[in-house]
Amino acid sequence: MSFSSFSQSIENEVRRTSGSLDDYDTSSAPGGVIERNKRRSRHGNINGPDLLPDLVGSNVTDDVYLITQSDNEIGWRKWLVAPYCFLYIAGYITSSATFGLFVYYKVQRDLYPDLDQLNETSACKDVNKSSLDYQRQVHVQDVASNWGIYTSLAVGIPAIFANMLLGSSTDKFGRKFLFFLPCIGTLIRMIVTVIGIYFDFNLTYHLIGFIVEGLTGQLFTMLLVCFTYVADVTSQKGKTRALGITMIELAIGVAVAGFSFSTGYFIQNTGFFYPMLSAGIMLAMSLIVVIFIPESFPPAKRDNSESVVTKMKTAYDLYLGSFNRGRRWKYNTLLSVFTFTMFSALGRGSVEAAVSVGGTVLLEF
Structure with a gap:
């Protein structure tokens, strides 16, 4: 031919x-x-x-x-994706920081109920590692770190499979449902945590909320749908797409910087309950914003002839399929670099929380 x-x-x-x-x-x-x-x-x-x-x-x-040109003209409401992203990240950062410090406080109170005061101490001072005070502190840090691992596994393992499934489902079910799912899951986790803090539940019950959040994709599904949505509603011509991506990244940056800084003062002045409640309110507000975000992939564009499993296979052919073998290693190399970068970017939060609590805010024994 x-x-x-x-x-x-x-x-x-x-x-x-x-x-x-x-x-x-x-x-x-x-x-x-x-x-x-x-x-x-x-x-x-x-x-x-x-x-x-x-x-x-x-x-x-x-x-x-x-995708037709006329479908991209869906009005100014498409830019609501930026405030949606800001509210979600703000609530997520606030809740994560609050829960990390709450776990340390909860473990200390459960292990040593007669010691319920915190004392501000410089991390630069010489510490007598043979003292009972130091040994108790290390014990609290060890148990709190284990709970950090448990919560990470409870949310992370379901999120891996959820994102594989949900990301491949957007061409079949549209984009908008992915805006709702991570918000609902994270909001449920926050509600469980708020109730647990108020009624002083055992930390084991908090894992229920993290599992539900993982099953709905967590933070990563939210990022997936935001960037996919921007690609849908903008054209490669001009600067519109770059503007949309910049708005999302700006919303993320401002939320992370602002609420990472302010949450510590919020906890110091009010305790753990109200910061977590505020995080839940921000997630509820993001759900309200989603209602007004128009669908970018309506039923007329969707392909319902293939199963979700088939679509998952098509998506992962990008990494393992028979086509484009000569250049695919470059993409997979970049993906590996990104993965290792995320280890440090996402994993440092737990370490920083442990260092800040264990190093500068010591238990008063």
Whole structure:
């Protein structure tokens, strides 16, 4: 088959399934199959830069999703994704910092109920490691660290499988449901924690909330849907997409910096209950914002012919599939670098909390 007839067969296939090519913005996918075949000469050298590799979309039988220009024009409400992201991150940071310090306080009070005061002490002072006070402090830190591991596993393991499933479901069920799910899960976790703090439950009961949060994807599903949504409602042309991504990252940065700083003072002045309650209120507000965010992937665009499992396989063919083997190692290398970077970025919070509590705020024995 010549490449001119190949291009024509692609156009005929799209016309058969959609009725017309005129409604689609093919130029929004530079380097795509249709655009590249239009650009090349009918009798040019097929080994040039327009050679079509064995990629998804290079065959007329492949499923390719084209988004119309008119669908991107959904009004100013699409930018509500930024305040949604800000409220979620603000509540998440507040609750995480509060719970981390609460665990230390709860463990200390359970192990040594007669010692309920905290004393501010410099971490630079010489410490008598053979003293009973120091040994008690180390014991509290050890038990509190174990609880940090338990909560991380309770939320992290379900979140891994939830994100694999939910991320592959967006083309089948749309984007908006993914805005709701992580908010609901995190809000349930906060409600469990608020009740647990108020009624002084055993720490084991708090794990229920973390498991529910993990099953709904946690923070990572929220980030997934935010960036996917921006890609849906903006064009590659101009600076609109860059603006959308910048707004999300700015919302994350401001929320992390502001509420990481203020939560400590909030706890110092009011205790643990009200900061956690405030975090829950912010999550509830983010749910209200979601109501006004328009759907970017309506039913007309969705493909219900494939199962979610099939879509998961298609998504993970990017990493393990037979196509694009020559260059895929570069992407996987970058992904590995990102993974190790996240170990330090996400894991340091627990260590910093332990150091700040154990080093500068010591138990008064």
